[in-house]
Amino acid sequence: MSEYKHQDIEKKWQRFWKENQTFKTEFPSNKPKYYVLDMFPYPSGAGLHVGHPLGYIATDIVARYKRLKGYNVLHPMGYDSFGLPAEQYAVQTGQHPAITTENNIARYREQLDNIGFSYDWSREVRTSNPDFYKWTQWIFIKIFNHWYNKESDKAEPIQVLFKKFSENGTKGVKAVCDEDVSTFTAQEWNNFSDEKKHEISLKYRLAYLSNTFVNWCPGLGTVLANEEVKDGVSERGGFPVERKEMAQWSMRITAYAERLLQDLDGLDWSDSIKEQQRYWIGKSKGCMLTFQIAPQPPKGEYSAASSEISGLSDGSSPFGGKGAAGVGGLSVFTTRVDTIYGVTYLTLAPEHELVDKITTPEQKAKVEAYIHYAKNKSELDRQADIKTVTGEFTGAYAINPLNNALIPIWIGEYVLAGYGTGAVMAVPSSDTRDYAFAKHFNLPIINVQEGEKTDITKEDFDPKAGTMINSDFLNGMDVKSALEAMTKRVEELGVGYGKVNFKIRDSIFSRQRYWGEPIPVYFKNGLPYTLDESQLPLELPKIDEYKPTANGEPPLARAKGWVAQEIASPQFFPNSDDSNQKASPQPLSKGEGLSGKASPQPLSKGEGLSKNYSHHTANKEIWQTLKTNARDNRKNPTEFEELMWQNLRNEKLGYKIRRQHPIDNFIADFICVPKRLIIEIDGDIHLSKENIEYDNYRTSLLNNLGYQVLRFSNTEVKENISKVCNKIKEKLDSLPSITTNDASTAPLSFGEGLGVRHQYPLETSTMPGWAGSSWYFLRYMDAKNESEFASKAALDYWQDVDLYLGGSEHATGHLLYSRFWHKFLYDLGYVKTKEYAKKLINQGMISSYSYFVDSYKGIIWQDGNGTELALLANGVSFISSVNRKDQEVIVNGQKLSNCYFKKRIRIPIEYIENNVVHKEKLEEFIKNDPLFDSYNINIDFNNVVYEKDNSGREFVSTHSEVEKMSKSKYNVVNPDDIVSKYGADTLRMYEMFLGPLELSKPWSTSSISGVSRFLRNVWKMFYDENGKFLVTDETPNDKELKALHKTIKKVEEDIERFSFNTSVSTFMVCVNELSDLKCHKRAILSDFLIILAPYAPHIAEELWEALGNKNGISYSTFPKHDEKYLIESSFEYPISINGKVRHKMNFPANMDLKQLENEALSTPEIIKWLEGKTPKKVIVVPNKIVNVVL
RNA sequence: GCGGCUGUGGCGAAAUUGGCAGACGCACUAGACUUAGGAUCUAGCGGGCAACCAUGGGGGUUCAAGUCCCUCCAGCCGCACCA
Secondary structure, eight states: OOSOOHHHHHHHHHHHHHHTTTTOOOSSOSSOEEEEEEOOOOOOTTOOOTTTHHHHHHHHHHHHHHHHTTOEEEOOOOBOOOOHHHHHHHHHHOOOHHHHHHHHHHHHHHHHHHTTOOOOGGGOOBTTSHHHHHHHHHHHHHHHTEEEETTTTEEEEHHHHHHHHHHHTTTTOOEEOOTTOOOOOHHHHHHSOHHHHHHHHTTTBSEEEEEEEEEEETTTTEEEOGGGEETTEETTTOOBOEEEEEEEEEEOGGGGHHHHHHGGGGOBOOHHHHHHHHHHHOEEEEEEEEEEEOSSOOSSOOOTTTOOOTTOTTOSOOSOSOOGGGOOOEEEEESOGGGGGGOOEEEEOTTOTHHHHHOOHHHHHHHHHHHHHHHTSOHHHHHHTOSSOOOEEEEEEEEOTTTOOEEEEEEOTTSOTTSTTSEEEEOTTTOHHHHHHHHHHTOOOOOOEESTTOOTTSTTOOTTOSEEOSSGGGTTOBHHHHHHHHHHHHHHHTSEEEEEEEOOOOEEOOBSOSSSOBOOEEEETTEEEEOOGGGOOOOOOOOSOSSOOTTSOOGGGGSTTOEEEOOSOOTTOOOOSOTTSOOOOOOOOTTTTOOSSSOOOOOOTTTTOOTTSOTTOOOHHHHHHHHHHHHHHHHSOOHHHHHHHHHHTTTTTSSOOEEEEEETTEEEEEEETTTTEEEEEEOGGGGSHHHHHHHHHHHHHHHHTTOEEEEEEHHHHHHOHHHHHHHHHHHHHHSOOOOOTTTTTGGGOOTTSOOOOOEEEBOOOBOOTHHHHTTHHHHGGGTTOSSSSSOHHHHHHHOSBSEEEEOGGGTTTHHHHHHHHHHHHHHTTSOSOSOSBSBEEEOOOEEEEEEEEEEEEEEEEEOTTSOEEEEETTEEEEOSOOOOOOOEEEETTEEEEEEEEEEEEEEOGGGOBTTEEEHHHHHHHHHHOTTHHHHSTTOOGGGBOOEEOTTOOEEEEOEEEEEEOOGGGTOOOOHHHHHHHHOHHHHHHHHHHTSOTTSOEEEOGGGGHHHHHHHHHHHHTTBOTTOOBOOBOOOOOHHHHHHHHHHHHHHHHHHHTTOHHHHHHHHHHHHHHHHHTTOOBHHHHHHHHHHHTTTSHHHHHHHHHHTTOOSOSTTSOOOOOOGGGTOOSEEEEEEEETTEEEEEEEEETTOOHHHHHHHHHTSHHHHHHHTTOOOSEEEEETTTEEEEEO
């Protein structure tokens, strides 16, 4: 091959890698492991632009490098394929999001393949694939079935909690749980019904359902997590978000707050991300204080410092347990308990539950008005004007627990309901917000600190400066000791205790959306239960439309038969401490499973129960028998049954009723399936005590299966059939219909061997976007495993991610939740590492140049407000800057100045050549672009100014701005175009060459030619222009070896510290040097190709093959540099006088320093600079520099 | 307001531990080859005629500072009444 034909070469080797499965990861393996991971992409419809592959190229270089270094490399890719855009598209078009997603993934894959990545595609994961989300649901179930024990500081099975409850009640249980849990004794607990126990447990589980204020986004029809809301609008789509109270699933991430914070220290992540997480977790050490509410508001003026309630000044504890009007104390969290003598008022959040109780009648109207005002203020508004001070006095007073001072209680929106206790003790002398509030409402201010920087009105105010004053026993202390002393004192007094508070909130886990993982939960009597693991995956149902239902339920509520079959016994039987053990099936007792007269043989214990079927399930053989028996029964009805049938059949009562139908191990006489009603006619023998007992037992079993049972005796049927029918009808009317896939047969469709069970409605919300991404990195370790999320062997071997690369926008979302889930799995013993990603790099964004041309002409005038308006040929538009060229004109009788003005017109980047747009291109753009009208309203291209270049070609000058790459900005550069024009290797190297990985930088296609030329120069070392192969077997000389070995050394160092841009420069220098040396020697070029291969794998493979190698370059060995080739025999010393380089001299590298100094000082050039003075000092740094100080 | 990051030629940048600032590349200029050039090759390329001046500004430490310290400024990102 004579020319460097990148298209052919790249396709060839991409095919080679695919056919040879070159990058399939070995497992098991004796090699050391290296796991390098990209944050997987959401496959958007727009496809990749050149910014996306930046990180992928970097990780690919590392992966290929590590393979050459002998590592077993895990380098996978997949898709975060659940998400809003596909669903929004589905809502609009009705196309199933799976189809949209599939198409988008296909396009992504094509684009990725073009760039020659070395992913092991056999491990691809997609979060929307049931094989994958089965395990996301599985983890959810695990989370649901665990609680957080603060004593052991880890998650433990809920059964352990149950055991504690049954032994000691709530006493001694230290759990992370809801605020409103009640206490009970072991005896009380043991007397609770199972359902009650379950209900209580919901307040302890790590996944729980609760009514919370959520970020409701009507535009998207879903709730959003805090980090999905930016500036009061949704991060995706920018729709307004409001506070709304809804029942929602949450994850108790707060339980892990401390560990999430602590373990950040050991992570090699950027400071920025770690800081953001620290801030988000928001740990603050402080003190929880209780202020009693004063019994009666005092008349007249009060003075915060001195007013004491009469009779209480003896210092005795005045208010016992309860304060005024039966209201308990008011809890306040403060980080500055040392300033308690400076408290002059308390402020509650308007939503605070005590507000209602303590507000005095006189203040009620005002307070209510204020609450109304605060409530109706949207989040956005609240954030927008934080400067405005608002609030209202409740009329109530609290008592300072330290000095019994009376302090008024206010409400104010500056206090957040969600933080701390929703109440603050205000110290206007030490807190700027409190100060602003106090100033605004004329509340007293007591200084409790003195000294420098303690004046709150001054710029340099430092809240922790100075020493304490006006603070009793604290006086004279600094803030730190005062804090300690006061914390101790309040604990002694029993009015408070030291407490650590976290800002982080439990994360809302439900989304009212279709395109997400269904939450594997059903509801029985209003309480949530998880599905049995054997029922996973709970697949997304088909639905007719992807919108919420008419009454606002999530889209899944549209699904027919969105019900669960309960197959495990309820999870609240703590049979064992092993959380993983399923509740054991309850065997059928003797005689059960029999119906009517022609009964099959009774089943004995365990008999007929296949291991795979739950205890309510008959196996196929029994089912066949039941079916046969039922058919016989139908053929030979008793007279009573026949009479009944004639009255029930053909929907005579308004409901379809079947007769002689198998239900699990029974045959029911009559059944109305959608109503779950069974009607039995019992013969007279049923009057015996034993039979009644048995009937009752059977009824209860059927009840457990979800059926109601009506029993009539033969006599009742015979004597008053209409009464019987009325009773049945009444019952049917009262029962809710249970919809199923096919109400006529579903519960009876027994073909799979599954019996009829009670069906319960399933949860209709789905999981949030971050669910799948919180653990996908583990799935890659064993992506095809059907029985576990990953095998122990794989988890033990791969351990964690060695290098994780992705955008910093996930700082408090994915990167926090995934750490949380990983710690949870760590607690359960599934993973061995506390953190899953040792090293994280956030690649910078690649921005782009947007190009504009100016069009001039129009009329400008000022409106009444002095705003300048421009009148265009076809309309009026506001412009901010004008270039005037005054000319007077008359418009509507008014004298106006006729100005030329500048209007920016966006020109798509593909029409730009060397920063100008040629006339024919501009015309083509106007003609071709369908979006032209919508993007460039009011544009008159006749007014652009054309210039001519040397060849007479007309063009228009443009100016450019660096902006985010986006479709709407007309500045997107598609990697496919770059690959087809310059090749994937050029793209890869150029992306790296742009600059440091972490920094944002603008893309400039014109600069790519340098890298392109470089690769052609590499080619030229192997082939001349006639295609003659130039490589020789000559022995390399020292210069060539030096050029090679310093490159090996530098490239290796660069990759190890992720400095890819400098490697590219190094390669260029090396090729320049070898070209100057006219080096075509195999020994040199062969090693050069190996070190180049991670960056430019295609050309490296091609030339490697040309050198006669058969096996591909990917698993060759990275050469080791040899220092002996790098040693210089001499060094050219810069000789500087007083730090300024004046001369250069060559000395042997190992020369004696004193001798060197002497020689340097005796050189004429230096003597000239010495001007006869004796140097004060001469510094000689070996092989660096000589500095003469005069 | 708070936190993090970043400021070096016309542009992207390099200088890893303080030791010749601007490597490497783009753009540009001149020349060569050529019917042609969006090809290739050669040379030049921070500013200044020069002494010198230059790493956002100012100050400091040091024989020596882009690099360390203080201070101010600008840009980007994140958070934002967190008690």
